[in-house]
Amino acid sequence: MPLNIGEIAKRSGVSRSTVSYALSGKRPVAEETRRRIQAVIDELGYRPNAMAKALKEGRTRTIGLVIPPASQRLTDVQLGFVASVVDAAARADLDVLLSPSGGEHDRSFERVVTGRRVDGVVLMEIRLEDDRVTRLRQAGLPFVGIGHTRRPEEMTWVDIDYETLIARCVHHLADLGHRHIALVNRSAELVAAGYGPSHRAQRGFTRAVAERGLDGVEVCCADDAQAGRSCTERLLAAHPELTAIATLNEAAMPGMYRALAHARLAVPGDFSLTGVAARRWAENLHPPLTSADILADELGAHAVELLIQRIADPAVPHRHLLVAPPISLRETTGPARPRG
Amino acid sequence: MPLNIGEIAKRSGVSRSTVSYALSGKRPVAEETRRRIQAVIDELGYRPNAMAKALKEGRTRTIGLVIPPASQRLTDVQLGFVASVVDAAARADLDVLLSPSGGEHDRSFERVVTGRRVDGVVLMEIRLEDDRVTRLRQAGLPFVGIGHTRRPEEMTWVDIDYETLIARCVHHLADLGHRHIALVNRSAELVAAGYGPSHRAQRGFTRAVAERGLDGVEVCCADDAQAGRSCTERLLAAHPELTAIATLNEAAMPGMYRALAHARLAVPGDFSLTGVAARRWAENLHPPLTSADILADELGAHAVELLIQRIADPAVPHRHLLVAPPISLRETTGPARPRG
DNA sequence: AGGGCGTATCGAATCGATTCGAGCAATCGA
DNA sequence: TCGATTGCTCGAATCGATTCGATACGCCCT
Numbered sequence: 230m231p232l233n234i235g236e237i238a239k240r241s242g243v244s245r246s247t248v249s250y251a252l253s254g255k256r257p258v259a260e261e262t263r264r265r266i267q268a269v270i271d272e273l274g275y276r277p278n279a280m281a282k283a284l285k286e287g288r289t290r291t292i293g294l295v296i297p298p299a300s301q302r303l304t305d306v307q308l309g310f311v312a313s314v315v316d317a318a319a320r321a322d323l324d325v326l327l328s329p330s331g332g333e334h335d336r337s338f339e340r341v342v343t344g345r346r347v348d349g350v351v352l353m354e355i356r357l358e359d360d361r362v363t364r365l366r367q368a369g370l371p372f373v374g375i376g377h378t379r380r381p382e383e384m385t386w387v388d389i390d391y392e393t394l395i396a397r398c399v400h401h402l403a404d405l406g407h408r409h410i411a412l413v414n415r416s417a418e419l420v421a422a423g424y425g426p427s428h429r430a431q432r433g434f435t436r437a438v439a440e441r442g443l444d445g446v447e448v449c450c451a452d453d454a455q456a457g458r459s460c461t462e463r464l465l466a467a468h469p470e471l472t473a474i475a476t477l478n479e480a481a482m483p484g485m486y487r488a489l490a491h492a493r494l495a496v497p498g499d500f501s502l503t504g505v506a507a508r509r510w511a512e513n514l515h516p517p518l519t520s521a522d523i524l525a526d527e528l529g530a531h532a533v534e535l536l537i538q539r540i541a542d543p544a545v546p547h548r549h550l551l552v553a554p555p556i557s558l559r560e561t562t563g564p565a566r567p568r569g
Numbered sequence: 570m571p572l573n574i575g576e577i578a579k580r581s582g583v584s585r586s587t588v589s590y591a592l593s594g595k596r597p598v599a600e601e602t603r604r605r606i607q608a609v610i611d612e613l614g615y616r617p618n619a620m621a622k623a624l625k626e627g628r629t630r631t632i633g634l635v636i637p638p639a640s641q642r643l644t645d646v647q648l649g650f651v652a653s654v655v656d657a658a659a660r661a662d663l664d665v666l667l668s669p670s671g672g673e674h675d676r677s678f679e680r681v682v683t684g685r686r687v688d689g690v691v692l693m694e695i696r697l698e699d700d701r702v703t704r705l706r707q708a709g710l711p712f713v714g715i716g717h718t719r720r721p722e723e724m725t726w727v728d729i730d731y732e733t734l735i736a737r738c739v740h741h742l743a744d745l746g747h748r749h750i751a752l753v754n755r756s757a758e759l760v761a762a763g764y765g766p767s768h769r770a771q772r773g774f775t776r777a778v779a780e781r782g783l784d785g786v787e788v789c790c791a792d793d794a795q796a797g798r799s800c801t802e803r804l805l806a807a808h809p810e811l812t813a814i815a816t817l818n819e820a821a822m823p824g825m826y827r828a829l830a831h832a833r834l835a836v837p838g839d840f841s842l843t844g845v846a847a848r849r850w851a852e853n854l855h856p857p858l859t860s861a862d863i864l865a866d867e868l869g870a871h872a873v874e875l876l877i878q879r880i881a882d883p884a885v886p887h888r889h890l891l892v893a894p895p896i897s898l899r900e901t902t903g904p905a906r907p908r909g
Numbered sequence: 910a911g912g913g914c915g916t917a918t919c920g921a922a923t924c925g926a927t928t929c930g931a932g933c934a935a936t937c938g939a
Numbered sequence: 940t941c942g943a944t945t946g947c948t949c950g951a952a953t954c955g956a957t958t959c960g961a962t963a964c965g966c967c968c969t
Contacts, residue, residue: 279684281925284620316639344619483853513823621955
């Protein structure tokens with residue numbers, strides 16, 4: 230005896246449609262009938278099959294969340310996005326289907342996009358040229374990016390204004406008297422692949438350095454502590470005049486701390502460090518990092534909101550949200566002092 | 570013109586069933602026919618509707634992953650579990666539906682469990698008495714726990730042997746000559762709610778302390794750096810003879826570092842610190858934490874493997890996996906030296 | 910020539926819901 | 940009293956796939 234709507238109908242002595250209407254309330258059902266049906270449902274613990282419902286209604290009440298491949302560890306900012314998207318979706322009674330997708334021919338991504346398993350998609354870690362955006366547009370699936378491509382107007386997105394943020398970091402350091410500043414970017418692969426935040430950080434850095442007439446060097450660094458350490462050590466050796474670093478590479482930061490400690494450079498006494506990071510994370514470093522705090526919660530919730538709008542009406546014009554939070558002063562930046 | 574199997578059939582001049590067989594290969598289809606169908610499919614970019622398929626086949630090729638509510642930040646160990654479950658599922662061509670679920674009447678959890686949206690569930694953060702386990706059993710949905718209840722034999726699970734691990738930490742400290750050791754547990758709420766790892770850590774601590782004739786104190790501490798700091802400060806003040814801490818509270822650890830630094834206690838010179846943590850995380854602390862490294866990757870992959878088996882055959886006997894990795898010596902434990 | 914067999918294909922039923930049009934009483938207004 | 944309206948319920952079609960049984964055809968063997 231399968232536990233479906235027909236079984237409930239039979240046991241309540243009504244037709245299937247009446248059960249459906251009793252449950253959805255889309256047509257009036259006599260109070261007496263409704264009670265009888267409800268009693269049977271409660272007794273058997275019946276719940277409608279979500280697949281059948283989705284098939285008939287043409288929507289799944291599920292959104293896809295495309296994250297970087299799980300194999301590579303997510304940064305705290307990325308985790309913040311995931312958490313806030315999941316949270317916002319739950320508040321809207323939407324389920325979240327996770328798709329870790331990196332390469333081109335990604336089975337998980339294809340399943341999500343082409344199988345009509347989701348009503349819409351939130352896309353993370355977008356490249357300047359991103360095939361996934363093209364695929365989603367082809368498939369006619371509503372989507373919102375956390376990040377955007379080279380042609381921002383062609384899609385709906387929310388993003389962080391890394392250009393402004395890194396520029397702010399440089400100005401902050403310049404205000405403290407630093408003249409020789411390095412930008413530690415993310416991995417060379419990402420930069421080569423046209424990762425937006427890296428490119429925008431470059432622009433912001435170059436611009437601010439020029440505006441203040443500073444000496445700026447830029448290096449790429451893989452996204453882990455090990456790389457952060459060796460990268461910083463090379464940087465210190467090659468540029469003895471350097472007194473400060475700005476970075477958007479969260480993952481490398483612990484390694485940078487260690488390289489500085491190992492070189493007997495006190496932070497912020499001898500050397501200043503600042504960057505773009507998640508607040509919780511910046512606060513928990515030791516000493517706490519002066520940084521432009523990324524409001525992942527806000528951004529993720531906004532992405533879901535925009536997605537819900539697009540799902541409701543795919544014809545709505547594209548909207549964008551670019552945020553640039555101010556720098557929170559903590560304990561890693563101080564007045565410039567030439568290195569001995 | 571809807572893009573469904575009927576449309577493909579019409580355009581290739583065959584019946585719907587033939588298209589289905591051409592796609593699945595479950596019955597022979599003439600090579601010529603197959604090519605004609607494939608050509609139409611390629612031209613239109615047709616992909617079968619996953620909902621319809623799931624409805625007919627009675628399985629969704631999706632597993633549910635029940636995580637702690639997204640609002641509370643996940644620890645690195647928990648994140649490791651999530652990442653490895655997602656990763657293992659992707660390798661098995663399964664999708665993952667995320668359900669952040671905390672309280673009793675949780676809509677997201679109920680949807681996942683009763684809607685037949687998933688073939689099985691991986692359950693994280695299990696309490697000694699856990700209603701969700703009861704619900705899943707009632708619903709007859711295959712599930713695997715990362716963690717287990719008071720009656721371990723009643724379900725399939727993988728877990729970390731916190732009892733042995735904390736005992737190992739104590740023995741390690743005792744070997745180094747420490748006589749006065751504290752256990753920093755997780756939050757008082759969790760302990761009160763019957764959170765398994767906390768209870769087992771207690772047991773391991775009590776046992777090891779007794780075996781080595783040590784002086785041991787145990788405190789609870791909320792899962793964040795702020796609490797870790799104040800908790801450690803209170804501990805140091807109340808127990809001047811203390812020379813080492815063992816903990817399973819990852820989140821509090823940065824605060825503990827800071828409290829020790831603030832008290833001018835060098836680690837490991839003046840004070841030793843050890844615990845249970847994710848490897849990546851322990852390595853990135855400064856100095857790197859001597860810890861029993863939790864192999865989240867392995868455990869998550871195992872959970873998925875066990876779940877796949879249970880889905881294939883729900884009658885298979887319950888299996889369990891309890892792991893206790895060895896302590897990795899890093900730079901936070903050293904010989905005991907009485908505090909000045 | 911005809912019975913038997915294997916291959917390729919078709920039509921219809923099915924999964925579990927929703928929804929539209931219709932039917933049947935009972936009530937209302939004229 | 941007759942027709943219209945209202946309230947409730949039913950049956951059938953539908954969403955988009957899979958799958959079972961039946962059928963049509965060609966071929967070989969006797």
